[in-house]
Amino acid sequence: MSSSPPPRARAAAKVLPADAPTTRGLTSVITGVVIVCALYFGRDVLIPIILAVLLSFLVAPFVGLLRRLHFGQVPSVIVAVFATLGVIVSIGVLIGLQVVQLSGDLPHYQRAVERKIQNLERHTVGRANAILNKASNDLKRISPAPTHDADGRSRLASSGDGRVQVEVHEPPPSPIGLAQQLLSLVIGPVETTGIVLVVAIFILLQREDLRDRLIRLLGSRDLHRTTTAMDEAARRLSRYFLAQLSINIGVGLVISIGLMVIGVPGAILFGVLTALLRFVPYIGTWIAALVAVVFAAAVGPSWSMLIWTMVLFGATDLIAGQIVEPLAYGRSTGLSPFAVIVAAIFWSWIWGPIGLVLSTPLTLCLVILGRHVERLEFLDVLFGDRPALTPAENFYQRLLVNDPDELLAQAESLLKARSLSTYYDEVALAGLRLAYNDLLRGVVTAEQIRRITESAHDIVEGLEETADLLKRPTKNETPPASTGLSEEDEDVRHSPPPNHFDAKQEGHTTAVLCIAGRGELDALAGMIAVQLLRKHGLIADLAPYARFSRTNFTDIDLDGVPIICIVSFDATESPSYLRNLQRRLRLRAPQAEQIVGITDPQNLLDPDGFLRETTSATSFKQVVDLCVAAARRQTGDSVAWEGLTNGREAAPALAPALTAPGPVIGGNLQNA
Known part of the structure; x- marks a missing residue:
């Protein structure tokens, strides 16, 4: 057999030049800066409106239930909003009663705190002072005696400078002044609550009309895309709020009952505080836990109350975060953990504590918008939970860097829900087509071809013992890696394998x-x-x-x-x-x-x-x-x-x- 012909000469890799900057990019940057400035300087107007919109999403299922019970539209909205207002007022009254009760027992708690502080000082600062005093006395014995002047006084002594201390005392406030201070603290939240409720009522009453106007404003030329985006946003937000509210109420009840069993005073207050602070992503539970742990350490006769309080909060947050929330949210909330953290930082900078609470739902709306608007697709890529690369693109990228280990791990995950032939068609073949297109463009170097060949050989060899059978995941198995397909195309992964020749x-x-x-x-x-x-x-x-x-x-x-x-x-x-x-x-x-x-x-x-x-x-x-x-x-x-x-x-x-x-x-x- 004659020798193989030499490989064909390959043209040097030619990468297309980057697109020249256009006015479109500059316009996008200017638009983004203007939007951020508008959010910052218009927060006094935008915060009540955003709260009203989110409240309407939360109350909408209740309104729908009342309308199915043959209530009219207006009575359903009024009943739902005032029921929500009643719940908010009840929570405020409950918190106030708990605070009054704790303030009545404050002298007792103060004495307990003083005793523990004294014990801590005696075992920590007291011992440190004793050591320092001993060291100071030892230094005095070995140091020379201080010199004296002609009058026989030590040079270290200082005479008074004749200054007179003056203290300024403000007169006690009058009853009218106390009333004004109290009203200034109360009138702001009451005013915001009133605006939110009024706007929420109008949003619920004119929900269909507002939807049609948004469709006309945002995308009347593509009704399907605009309607799909709005429906997905409404569905995800309603599901998120209802699931989060239910979980927070359950966690608050568990914390209240657990603190009652432990014997911590104000257990109901800490349970309500935990339920409210859990709307703050990641750190909300631990803020409430810090307050409760400090209080338990102060009022408890021993350190056991503090330890049990820490165990209660840790176990409850672990079960709620790792078991209950994944079951309640389904596959996911639509946001990546990185997006949640960045959103919390950004919205808290723009709108303060309220922005921290609203960061997750607001970012979720932006991600949904990015999935349906081409110019905003970067929002879905940056903050969404869907893979940035499809499995085929990831396959090709891993071939380029010669990383077969990650590809084999991806293949094992994908093969949990699809046959081997389906994996080869959807992932390997699609990835090799991408490589083939780049070969036609002349952008793949000889070294990259060698890496692709070596990695692909390792992948095929690693799957040699895998049978071409369709394996559906069981309930106890982890779900397969995302295919990057749309929800309506997910059934492709369950296509049967080819026929077998016996x-x-x-x-x-x-x-x-x-x-x-x-x-x-x-x-x-x-x-x-x-x-x-x-x-x-x-x-x-x-x-x-x-x-x-x-x-x-x-x-x-x-x-x-x-x-x-x-x-x-x-x-x-x-x-x-x-x-x-x-x-x-x-x-x-x-x-x-x-x-x-x-x-x-x-x-x-x-x-x-x-x-x-x-x-x-x-x-x-x-x-x-x-x-x-x-x-x-x-x-x-x-x-x-x-x-x-x-x-x-x-x-x-x-x-x-x-x-x-x-x-x-x-x-x-x-x-x-």
Whole structure:
């Protein structure tokens, strides 16, 4: 056999120049700055409106329930809003009663605090003072005596400077002044609450009209996209608020009951405080826990009350955060943990404590908006919980950096809910298509091609023992990694694997000769095809294009080979070398059925490019299905091609492959 021809010379990588800056980017930056400034300087007007909108999302399910009970629209809204107001007032009264009760027992708690402080000082500061005093006395014994002046007084002594201390006392406030101070503290929250309730009532009364006006304002040209975005925002916000409110109430009840059992005074107050502060992401629970722990340490006769309080808050937050919240929120809230932290910092800077509470729902609205508005897509990429790269893009990126370990971990996760052939089609084939497009552009270097080849070999070899079966995840298994598909396309991952060829049941064996094209990625596609064919009961081997070139073709005998599969990413374009290869194969093996893949689904095979008897495949699953169908049309045992030099002299060596398929990389591929 003659030596393989040298590899083709590759043009230097040419990366397209970056787009020149345009006025669109500058306009976007200016618009963003203006929006941030408007949010900051208009917070006194925007905060009540935003609170009213979010309150309407929270009350809307209750309004819908009342309307299903045949209440009118106006009575339903009034009853729901005033019921919400009653709950808010009740919580305020409960907090006030608890504060009054604790203030009445404050002298008792003060004495307990003083005793503990004295004990702490005696065991910490007192011991430190004793050590310092001892050290000071030791220094005085060894230091020289101080010198005295003519009057016999120490130079260190200082005489008075004759200054007189003056203290300024303000007169006690009058009753009118006390009333004004009290009103100044109360009138602000009462005014904001009134504005929020009035705006929420009008939003609930004119909900459909406001929705239509927003559609007209934001996207009347694309009603489907705008309606989908608004429905998704309303659904996610309502679900988030209801789930969060239910969880917070449950956590508050558990904390109140637990503190009562421990014996901490004001247990109801700390439970309500915990329920309210849990709206602050991540740190809200621990702020309430810090207050409760400090109070328990102050009033408890020993340190046991403090320890049990810490255990109560830690266990409750762990169960609520790791078990209850994932069950209540479903798959996720739609935000990444990074987004929650950044949003909390940004909105607290813009709007203060209220912004900290509203940070999660506001950012969730922005992420939903970014999913449906092209110019705001960066918001979904930065703050959304969906993967930034699809599995195919991640596959290609990991190939470029030669990281097969992460790819194998991704494959194991994805294979929990899909068959091996589906994984190869959705992830590996799609990723190799991306690499093929970059090869056509001339931006892939020789070093990157080497990395891609090495990593892909490791992936195929690592999946050698994986059966091509559809495994649905059980309830106790972790969910598979995200496919990056839309919700309506998620059923693709459950597509059944190809048919299996049973040699005993069919009564004969069938061999498939896979011939890779001469492209850099064709051998990788051929390896995957051979692996899948062997897993489905066929004898398969892979040969490089060089073995079937015009100069080497005369040394090859294809008598008895029933199925020939040409695997190449160039199949769609049907280049001349593939057409000539197919004609030579047809002349030498007219009895063999020919299958050509992998063609592009978006650009099907040109019927005039190959022989009319050719069958094309767009995926690995179709390759296997077509080969299995062709094998069932055979009537007798066929001869495998692996290792043949002249005729069939090496055919007996393949007999063990009927029961135990060999490695994917055959001898011919290694010789290539």
